[in-house]
Amino acid sequence: MNKDCTGCGTCVLKCPKHCITMKLTQEGFYYPIKDTNNCINCNLCEKVCHLNHSQPQFNLLPKLYAFVNNNPSHIKQSSSGGFFPNIASHIINEKGIVFATYMDEDFNIKFGICKNISDLPMFCGSKYVQSEIGATYAVVEKELKSFKKVLFVGTPCQVAGLKSYLLKEYDNLYTMDIICHGVPSLLFFKKYLQYIESKLGKIQKFKFRDKSKYGIQCVSSCSYVHKGNLHTKIHNDNTLNYYYFYMFGDSYRECCYNCKYTNPNRISDITIGDYWGIEKENIKIQTNKGVTAVIINTEKGEKLFNIVKEGNEIYPGNYNNLKLINTALTSQVKRKKTRDTIYQELTNSNFNYLINHRYKPSTLQYIKGKIKGICPPFLFYIIKKYT
Ligand SMILES: Cc1cc2nc3c(=O)[nH]c(=O)nc-3n(C[C@H](O)[C@H](O)[C@H](O)COP(=O)(O)OP(=O)(O)OC[C@H]3O[C@@H](n4cnc5c(N)ncnc54)[C@H](O)[C@@H]3O)c2cc1C
Structure with a gap:
């Protein structure tokens, strides 16, 4: 499996013998798998792969x-x-x-x-x-x-x-x-949704960064509809832990x-x-x-x-x-040492397990989160604007 594969599926669509299919890994990502018995070694899959193409040079003065x-x-x-x-x-x-x-x-x-x-x-x-x-x-x-x-x-x-x-x-x-x-991966997201549902019951809708209630002032927000009511979560709420694992490259x-x-x-x-x-x-x-x-x-x-x-x-x-x-x-996010362990634990267990074992905000993050948690949204916005 090519670790740089982005899962775009161009090779699957282009293969003249239809011998490449997308398969889900345990982590929940799609990767192309070739049926070597039917492959005629035409190499088209390699030729069409964007990883083998050079990038355009048109943005020198963006x-x-x-x-x-x-x-x-x-x-x-x-x-x-x-x-x-x-x-x-x-x-x-x-x-x-x-x-x-x-x-x-x-x-x-x-x-x-x-x-x-x-x-x-x-x-x-x-x-x-x-x-x-x-x-x-x-x-x-x-x-x-x-x-x-x-x-x-x-x-x-x-x-x-x-x-x-x-x-x-x-x-x-x-x-x-x-x-x-x-x-x-979608698996990561679905396990997180299961976690929210285990706390709240069935949800009908989910939106990342919903601005309808508090505007833009907190990007790590989400909202979901539960029993017909819209709930918007911001700041230090436990249901936002998805962002912790997302923002820091885990x-x-x-x-x-x-x-x-x-x-x-x-x-x-x-x-x-x-x-x-x-x-x-x-x-x-x-x-x-x-x-x-x-x-x-x-x-x-x-x-x-x-x-x-x-x-x-x-x-x-x-x-x-x-x-x-x-x-x-300008740069990629650094791969965290815990990345593979997190996916393994998530596959074998659930999001709650991750939160109990891997959710370790630094002292500064923790204090900031607590302050944000008690700070009314408008005040938070003003602090953010002037600091
Ligand atoms: C996974 C991801 C990572 C991002 N990281 C950054 C970042 O590091 N820095 C930054 O400045 N902005 C980032 N963004 C972009 C940012 O969140 C806003 O989408 C962007 O600023 C456009 O906003 P808008 O209000 O103009 O349009 P919006 O209405 O917000 O439109 C968003 C567009 O993105 C598309 N989109 C949404 N989710 C996905 C997805 N999973 N895959 C492909 N397309 C999608 C939608 O179809 C829509 O066309 C990221 C977005 C995504 C989805």
């Missing part, structure tokens, strides 16, 4: 903008400033199609097709789990060949997989990647620790991420609902951005400042 969507419902549904629903609405209004990630009613994280504005909300917002791509690339190709405008949004490795699958440029394809620092797919896309030389027309540190820049933009850092990588991306930016709050940003704060733009 243009960065701070973006806040002026549509209140867009900004509420999104994790940052709502650039995704803005650009996606434009593509749909042009009779185009958007491919992006959503969470289904069984909490699976999948790629889907969005053709109607009314379906956009479920595609908005970050899901901190590896999304299942399945045969999406083949569907994208079909739509491109029928001359539809297509917007594909995913992690950089998912965009790289698509480009390798297509093997040629399409004028009607727009790609957008997210600044990404790593993805845990739970990622193996390839994320060696990701070749964590650098300013991006793979897509446009890159989006959180505009961390915006408060410290000399920009008059409302920051309390989230700001998207929009990085323009290609001329095509710039043309599209110039159309969709109209009517929203936009300011040129300082790329060097963002790079310093948003480390996923």
Whole structure:
């Protein structure tokens, strides 16, 4: 098994003998497995693998903008400033199609097709789990060949997989990647949900970084619907422990620790991420609902951005400042020594076990968490803004 494999599945779709299939590992990640009996050694799987391709060199002077969507419902549904629903609405209004990630009613994280504005909300917002791509690339190709405008949004490795699958440029394809620092498996997420349900009972919905109650002021928030009521958890609540294992590199797919896309030389027309540190820049933009850092990588991306930016709050940003704060733009997250043990324990046991044995915040983290836990959200926001 190639540890750098990102699980994009291009080799599976391209194999002329259909002898490669995706199999789930114990950790809950998909990896391609070849049936060597049927393999004709054509090597196409190697040729189409994006890991064997060099990266484009088009982003030597990246243009960065701070973006806040002026549509209140867009900004509420999104994790940052709502650039995704803005650009996606434009593509749909042009009779185009958007491919992006959503969470289904069984909490699976999948790629889907969005053709109607009314379906956009479920595609908005970050899901901190590896999304299942399945045969999406083949569907994208079909739509491109029928001359539809297509917007594909995913992690950089998912965009790289698509480009390798297509093997040629399409004028009607727009790609957008997210600044990404790593993805845990669906198994990891499901075990966490089981833990929440063991405490609270059955939940009907789950959303990472739900802003509807407290705004953006705490990124490690989540909300879920239980017995018809919306519960939003922030700060030091026990039900947020998923973030502890997520943020510090304990739970990622193996390839994320060696990701070749964590650098300013991006793979897509446009890159989006959180505009961390915006408060410290000399920009008059409302920051309390989230700001998207929009990085323009290609001329095509710039043309599209110039159309969709109209009517929203936009300011040129300082790329060097963002790079310093948003480390996923320049470097991979360090692999923690405990990473394998955590997955082993999770496979053999449950999330509760992890919390009892592996949840060890540093004294500083612990004190900060306690302070946040007792601090009202508005006060926390003010402290964050002025410190
Ligand atoms: C796993 C992950 C890690 C991230 N790490 C960082 C980081 O280190 N630094 C940073 O600045 N930003 C990071 N982000 C991006 C950030 O959380 C926001 O998604 C981004 O700022 C865009 O916000 P928005 O408000 O413009 O759009 P939103 O409406 O929030 O749109 C989010 C877009 O991301 C897509 N998406 C959501 N989850 C996934 C997924 N699991 N796989 C593929 N696509 C997905 C959605 O389909 C949608 O198109 C990460 C996002 C994810 C999903």
